[in-house]
Amino acid sequence: MTTLQLTLPWPPKELSPNARQHWGALSRAKKAYRAACAWTAKEQGAKRIEAERLHLTITFVPPNRRAHDLDNCLARMKSGLDGLADVLGVDDKHWQLTPIKSDEVGGFVRVEVRDALRVL
Template identity: 35%
Template sequence: MMLARVQLPWPPSATSPNASGQGKWRSKADAAKGYKLACWALCEAEKIRPVDAIAVDVLVTFCPPSKRRYDLDNALARAKQGLDAVAEAIAVDDSHWRRSTLERGEPCRDGAVIVHIMEAEA
């Protein structure tokens, strides 16, 4: 059963593990913090509330802003702070996300990370 769905913005390139260069850790940290705050605000605006579950299954669909190739592990790393914001909004720590499924979606304007929260399967 679906508990929640939220569409997050595409994460900024500065949050990529590949973006860190010598002396640029501060800009990466600032970008990560800004992305988490933006995602938290979006969860609030979408009225994402705590769910009545100890554990959940999560489906994350990455819809990039262009047809450029990307790998899912880097996309996940870029979106980490946004997913942390979702975990806080639903009040289920991401260590209790039993099954996390990543998938590629179709490119869309400005990009998006769509997160579906479902009851954990037994």
């Protein structure tokens, strides 16, 4: 399997674990971000992968220089990763993740997908 490189939208602030909002608004935000990531991945050529396990390197490129905790970035990305799992056809319980926070500014998330068996 070749490596798949994707650029996904930055997760909205509504998906932050620190956000306090009505459950309905949170549900709509999760659904919208999941769909946005799925469509963006499809537009960039992502499709079903025949693999048992995947390794994803997730590089967060924040929209500004404000402090963004890596663990909060990953939590905000959960719905987006679910959308990516929908497209790739590999359940995210079979993924290995390497989250990275970039020093550059841009407002997007770079995702590199590889077969996990080849990473070891």
